[in-house]
Amino acid sequence: MKSYGYYPGCSVKSSSKSYEKSLLLVMKSVGAKLKEIDDWNCCGATAYFGTDEKMAKAIASRNLSLAEQQKMDDLIIPCTGCYLTLKKSQEHLKEHKDDNIRAALDEAGLKGGDKVALRHPIDVLYNDFGVEQIKSLVKKPLKGWKIASYYGCQLVRPYSDVDHPYYPHILDDLMVSCGAEAVDYPYKTRCCGGALTGTVEDVGLRLVYILLAEMRNRGANCVVTMCPLCHFNLDVYQSKVIKKFGDEYEKSFSKKFEPLPILHFTQVIGLAMGYKYSELGIKEVMVEPKALLKAI
Amino acid sequence: MEFARTVKYEAELNKSFYKEVVESSGCDKVLECIQCGTCSSTCPVSLYMDYTPRKLMAMIKAGFEEDALKSKTVWICSSCYSCTVMCPSQIKITDVMYALKRMAIEKGYYPKSMPTPVLAKEMNNIISKRGRNSEMYVASMMVLKTNPFGMFKMAPVGLALFKKRRLHIGMEKIKNTKQIKKLLSGLKKREAK
Ligand code: SF4
Ligand code: SF4
Numbered sequence: 001m002k003s004y005g006y007y008p009g010c011s012v013k014s015s016s017k018s019y020e021k022s023l024l025l026v027m028k029s030v031g032a033k034l035k036e037i038d039d040w041n042c043c044g045a046t047a048y049f050g051t052d053e054k055m056a057k058a059i060a061s062r063n064l065s066l067a068e069q070q071k072m073d074d075l076i077i078p079c080t081g082c083y084l085t086l087k088k089s090q091e092h093l094k095e096h097k098d099d100n101i102r103a104a105l106d107e108a109g110l111k112g113g114d115k116v117a118l119r120h121p122i123d124v125l126y127n128d129f130g131v132e133q134i135k136s137l138v139k140k141p142l143k144g145w146k147i148a149s150y151y152g153c154q155l156v157r158p159y160s161d162v163d164h165p166y167y168p169h170i171l172d173d174l175m176v177s178c179g180a181e182a183v184d185y186p187y188k189t190r191c192c193g194g195a196l197t198g199t200v201e202d203v204g205l206r207l208v209y210i211l212l213a214e215m216r217n218r219g220a221n222c223v224v225t226m227c228p229l230c231h232f233n234l235d236v237y238q239s240k241v242i243k244k245f246g247d248e249y250e251k252s253f254s255k256k257f258e259p260l261p262i263l264h265f266t267q268v269i270g271l272a273m274g275y276k277y278s279e280l281g282i283k284e285v286m287v288e289p290k291a292l293l294k295a296i
Numbered sequence: 297m298e299f300a301r302t303v304k305y306e307a308e309l310n311k312s313f314y315k316e317v318v319e320s321s322g323c324d325k326v327l328e329c330i331q332c333g334t335c336s337s338t339c340p341v342s343l344y345m346d347y348t349p350r351k352l353m354a355m356i357k358a359g360f361e362e363d364a365l366k367s368k369t370v371w372i373c374s375s376c377y378s379c380t381v382m383c384p385s386q387i388k389i390t391d392v393m394y395a396l397k398r399m400a401i402e403k404g405y406y407p408k409s410m411p412t413p414v415l416a417k418e419m420n421n422i423i424s425k426r427g428r429n430s431e432m433y434v435a436s437m438m439v440l441k442t443n444p445f446g447m448f449k450m451a452p453v454g455l456a457l458f459k460k461r462r463l464h465i466g467m468e469k470i471k472n473t474k475q476i477k478k479l480l481s482g483l484k485k486r487e488a489k
Contacts, residue, residue, distance in 0.1 A: 010428060010429045010468075013468065014462075015457060015462045015463070016462075017462070039470050039471045039472055040470070041423070041427035041428060041470050041476060042423050042427065042428050042429040044419070044420075044423055051397075051398060051401060051417065051420055052398070052420070053320075053394065053395075053398065054483060054487065055420070055424075055480060055483060058479055058480065058483050059423060059424075059476065059479070059480070062475070062476065062479060100483055100486040100487055101483065103482070103486060104479055104480075104482035104483035104486060105479065107478070107479075107482045108475050108478045108479040108482060109475065110475070110479065153375075153376040153377055153378070154376075154377070157376065157377035157378065157380070157381050158377040158380045158381055158388075158390070160381070165378075165381045190340055190376075191340045191341075191374050191376035191378070193374060194374040194375060194376070195374070196341070196372070196374050199371075200344075200371070200372060203341055203344050203372060207340060207341070207374075210340075236453060236456065236457065237453075239452075239456070240452070240453075283460070284460045284461060284462055285460070286456060286460065
């Protein structure tokens with residue numbers, strides 16, 4: 001049993017609970033023990049950086065410092081938004097050993113924070129356990145599942161230490177190890193719109209449309225994400241996108257714009273490992289993969 | 297008929313504007329932009345911008361302060377870091393966008409209909425006080441403060457989430473809110489010095 005620190009972030013505790021549920025099950029199966037940081041706070045996500053960068057970094061760094069105080073060497077962060085915010089803040093701590101942020105942190109009893117390794121679960125599954133181990137745990141290979149793996153921006157950019165910023169493959173590899181077919185398409189790391197679906201909806205929806213249309217046209221019958229915000233945009237806004245762009249799609253491609261099931265990648269791995277639909281929270285996604293389930 | 301001048305005279309530019317941008321963004325390569333346009337072509341939303349990222353970089357270098365800060369570009373940037381990764385001059389364009397956002401808010405230049413500054417402010421408020429964020433609360437405040445009729449547009453999304461048991465109304469709070477207060481006030485004091 002290898003143990004890891006765990007920083008959940010706000011999303012998996014509210015609208016994306018099924019991501020956390022499935023993540024914990026999959027981690028347990030591979031033999032990873034997750035310990036949640038006691039009293040973690042919101043990372044501030046991207047909005048904070050737009051108003052006061054120093055405050056943003058200080059707030060985010062509190063979590064890093066708590067993790068170290070609670071003796072964590074590796075910290076698993078399932079949301080790529082949180083991942084990038086924490087990573088940026090840690091880079092700052094590494095580069096600035098005696099600035100105002102460091103001093104304010106120390107003063108508030110928050111030492112360190114620059115050493116704990118920040119990891120997305122995909123990185124942990126792929127690099128610490130590996131596709132072979134996942135393969136050995138598969139009980140129900142995902143026959144007939146044609147999966148478009150969507151990586152989004154913030155795990156691979158700007159720090160591309162987990163995978164390539166434009167042509168990543170580790171999520172595809174994991175899906176293949178679960179018996180699914182990986183659908184190749186060029187927009188694996190194209191932006192899902194981030195907060196734009198909420199702030200400038202017309203632009204946000206267009207970005208989601210571009211992704212969904214491409215995934216469909218390349219033959220996908222399912223999409224997996226690895227970030228709660230990406231998932232929210234593709235899953236929750238899909239019906240709006242179809243309403244708005246359905247006709248345009250039909251005109252351009254001479255076929256109907258059918259909705260795709262959008263799942264958290266851990267839900268899909270969990271299914272392959274034999275966990276039940278309900279345990280993985282799949283009922284909580286907007287378009288359930290009912291037809292695909294029959295195949296396994 | 298009125299004729300307005302469409303170009304700016306040099307005297308109207310702020311020649312040291314780029315220095316403020318360098319200072320706020322922490323990116324000291326702003327002047328090294330070669331105007332190749334890679335940023336604009338890789339940007340997923342440049343077609344919605346009033347000035348593309350490349351243009352904005354030229355404006356910063358030349359000192360078009362007001363135009364740059366009033367631009368909608370920075371509010372449409374979704375922080376996807378595509379430009380930053382691709383820029384041959386290693387300019388951290390995304391960080392420059394963030395810096396321009398902050399400067400626009402400070403100087404009161406941001407477009408009033410844009411919900412982004414409101415969203416950011418609401419989030420800051422909640423996080424400083426409670427340490428946690430509530431998606432629902434922030435989203436509702438944003439809509440109410442910028443466009444109350446937007447509530448109707450949001451309703452179907454809310455309803456769909458509710459049906460799937462994903463609407464989380466409660467507000468979390470961390471135990472040690474005092475520590476966050478101390479951290480932020482300590483930082484503020486030092487910054488003011
Ligand atoms: S990619 Fe870099 S060098 Fe090229 S125009 Fe954009 S900012 Fe300038
Ligand atoms: S970070 Fe902003 S400006 Fe750069 S490519 Fe992405 S959306 Fe465009």
